[in-house]
Amino acid sequence: MRRVTKFHTPEILFGPGALAEAANAVAALGVSRPLVVSDRRLAQTEWFSRLLSDLRRRGLTPAAFLDVTPNPRADEVIAGRAAYGEHRADGLVALGGGSVIDTAKGVAVLAANGGHILEYEGIDKAVQSLPPLVAVPSTAGSGADVSQFCIINDTERRTKVTIVGRTLVPN
Numbered sequence: 001m002r003r004v005t006k007f008h009t010p011e012i013l014f015g016p017g018a019l020a021e022a023a024n025a026v027a028a029l030g031v032s033r034p035l036v037v038s039d040r041r042l043a044q045t046e047w048f049s050r051l052l053s054d055l056r057r058r059g060l061t062p063a064a065f066l067d068v069t070p071n072p073r074a075d076e077v078i079a080g081r082a083a084y085g086e087h088r089a090d091g092l093v094a095l096g097g098g099s100v101i102d103t104a105k106g107v108a109v110l111a112a113n114g115g116h117i118l119e120y121e122g123i124d125k126a127v128q129s130l131p132p133l134v135a136v137p138s139t140a141g142s143g144a145d146v147s148q149f150c151i152i153n154d155t156e157r158r159t160k161v162t163i164v165g166r167t168l169v170p171n
Helices: 018-028 046-057 074-087 098-113
Strands: 034-037 063-065 091-096 133-137 149-154 159-164
Touching: 018 046, 018 091, 018 133, 034 046, 034 074, 034 098, 046 091, 063 074, 074 098, 074 149, 091 098, 098 133, 098 149
Parallel strands: 034 063, 034 091, 091 133
Antiparallel strands: 149 159
16 A cells, blocks of 8 residues: 655745845744855855855854765765764755755755665655755756755765655654
8 A cells, every 4th residue: 555645845936036035044944053055166156155145144154065066976965964963053055956955955864864875765764854955956957956856876886876855844
């Protein structure tokens, strides 16, 4: 017998000024110490510095994790989880494309459920609700910003692992 699964469609804001709304969304979710997940290329842009400034202006204390590469690997997710813990983060902001957003989702899975990211291959293996995550996509097309999936590379098996989270925000 199949069970019913529920996925909450995220709120989507777009258009001029949407980046400034990210800090408002983070604060509205009750996050005070967000970990901003991005990549080194985007960290050199005005978008990145503006996002950090907006978060600080809202009284939040952001930290950044920038070690994300295209087609993220399991070790990058694990390093992101370590950064999340070191910062004592209570939520995430992903600024980037699908790889950055998938990495942030993987970090959220580990922050809430522990273990190794490859243990979560499949559907509903992550049973604890994930910390809040706000995605600020810099590309169009991957759908990572509106799906419950994250794709992580297992470099030992040389394959991609699909992880399906239970929910992207607390119940």
